[in-house]
Amino acid sequence: MLIDAVERVRIWNTKTGLQVGQLLKGHIYWGTSLAYSPDGQYVVSGSIDKTARIWKAETGSEVGYSLKGHNNAGTSVAYSPNGQYVMTGSKDKTVRVWNAQTGLLVDKLLRGPTHSVTSVVYSPYSQYVAFGSREHIVNIWHPQTGQQV
Known part of the structure; x- marks a missing residue:
């Protein structure tokens, strides 16, 4: 997979080196991160x-909704x-959890980072x-209780 600097995402077959499906167009600014579903x-x-x-x-088509809610650039x-x-992190200092099937916001972690979130897992x-x-801190949370470990 590759994100380029002009609002496009491309998926490549690592064995053949060929592009899979169509160019993924939709973001209005460049991409910052990618993850495959399990x-x-x-x-x-x-x-x-x-x-x-x-x-x-397989096809490169968008599922029909965007995960919107961050107030600053998405980072991870x-x-x-x-x-x-799907979990997203942002420069707005929040981590959000979304239902991958519906695109609805499930949870937002408000406590924790005092600076931009750089990575989520x-x-x-x-x-x-x-x-x-x-x-320079890694925060670990228990998602069912919302408590930091």
Whole structure:
């Protein structure tokens, strides 16, 4: 996979070197991060345009909604291990969790980072989520309780 600097996302077959499907157009500014769904059917892309978008990996078509809600550039995206959720981090100092099937906001972590979020990740069984920030700290949270570990 490759994100280029002119608002496009491309998916490449790593074995053949050929582009898969169509050019993924939708973001109005350049992309910052990508993640595949656990089953490989979808790709989520984050962007400076404050949105994340979900695409069908095989065809490159957008699923029909954008994940909107951040007040500043998106910096990182991650799929939950079961593929039901997408987590996004942003320069607005928040981490948001979205329903991957509907695009609806499920949760927003308000406490924690005092600087831009730079990276987000789920633990293998979704019992924890972690995010890094520009304050040189990794925060680990229990998503069911909303408590920091």
